[in-house]
Amino acid sequence: MDTQKLLGEVAGQLLSGAIKVVDLTAPLGPNTPLIKLPPELAVDTPKVEIHEISKYDKNGPWWAWNWLKLGEHSGTHFDAPQHWITGKDYPDGATDTIPAQNFIGPVNVIDCSVESAADHDFLLTVDHIKAWEAKHGAINPGEWVVMRTDWYKRNGSEAEFLNANETGPHTPGPTAEAIQFLISKDIKGWGSETIGTDAGKAGGMEPPFPAHTLMHKANRYGLASLCNLDQLPPKGAILIAAPLKIERGTGSPIRALALVPGK
Numbered sequence: 001m002d003t004q005k006l007l008g009e010v011a012g013q014l015l016s017g018a019i020k021v022v023d024l025t026a027p028l029g030p031n032t033p034l035i036k037l038p039p040e041l042a043v044d045t046p047k048v049e050i051h052e053i054s055k056y057d058k059n060g061p062w063w064a065w066n067w068l069k070l071g072e073h074s075g076t077h078f079d080a081p082q083h084w085i086t087g088k089d090y091p092d093g094a095t096d097t098i099p100a101q102n103f104i105g106p107v108n109v110i111d112c113s114v115e116s117a118a119d120h121d122f123l124l125t126v127d128h129i130k131a132w133e134a135k136h137g138a139i140n141p142g143e144w145v146v147m148r149t150d151w152y153k154r155n156g157s158e159a160e161f162l163n164a165n166e167t168g169p170h171t172p173g174p175t176a177e178a179i180q181f182l183i184s185k186d187i188k189g190w191g192s193e194t195i196g197t198d199a200g201k202a203g204g205m206e207p208p209f210p211a212h213t214l215m216h217k218a219n220r221y222g223l224a225s226l227c228n229l230d231q232l233p234p235k236g237a238i239l240i241a242a243p244l245k246i247e248r249g250t251g252s253p254i255r256a257l258a259l260v261p262g263k
Helices: 003-018 113-120 126-137 157-161 176-184 210-217
Strands: 019-023 049-057 060-071 077-079 104-111 143-149 189-192 221-224 237-240 249-254 259-260
Touching: 003 019, 003 249, 104 126, 126 176, 176 210, 189 210, 210 221
Parallel strands: 104 143, 143 189, 189 221
Antiparallel strands: 019 259, 049 060, 077 221, 077 249, 104 237, 237 259
């Protein structure tokens, strides 16, 4: 295969619109929903702040720019293995040490939107994944797997997005067995449209927070607060999810993009 020729063809199809770019990212700003943790357990990420440095004025007559205050895990973001205690010892587990090749790969989109609308605590199981594979084809090593729930449509309201009450947050996600099954298939990483990669009630699972605990233990990656997964086919798209190259970064906001066939 002539790789240079192939890349030229891809570039041409991007320019012609034969390959379409889908933005999978939520806006990042002061109203971005952020996870809320029990104060006795942890300190929360502060709200995103955008501060003006200059805007064509005495502080910078010909340019505008801002400085930001934000957590690594704000908005649509990437979870590196060192984000979790189970992945803390991987030398290639931080945002500045992960090989760039690992940020890009084919993506499998498992549609759970109907189930999640009916049950906010819906859990993706191994049987669900096997049924999806029987219909759409095998999930292969090195591929991304993401769970479509259409939960991103709640992203404009933190209260609706977190969906918490006196019993805790109620958002869909995977079972521990589903995550272990995907790891056994040697996937690149796991992604969701909710505030984090786990279900709202994942703190009570065994192990707790399995998408974090097991994925990062296996030196795999997480993507959270993804948007527009309803615009992707079940198979056939390419996902680009590159974090900022933060020194010893445990994660980063990203501009997640997908390449899909155009019309």
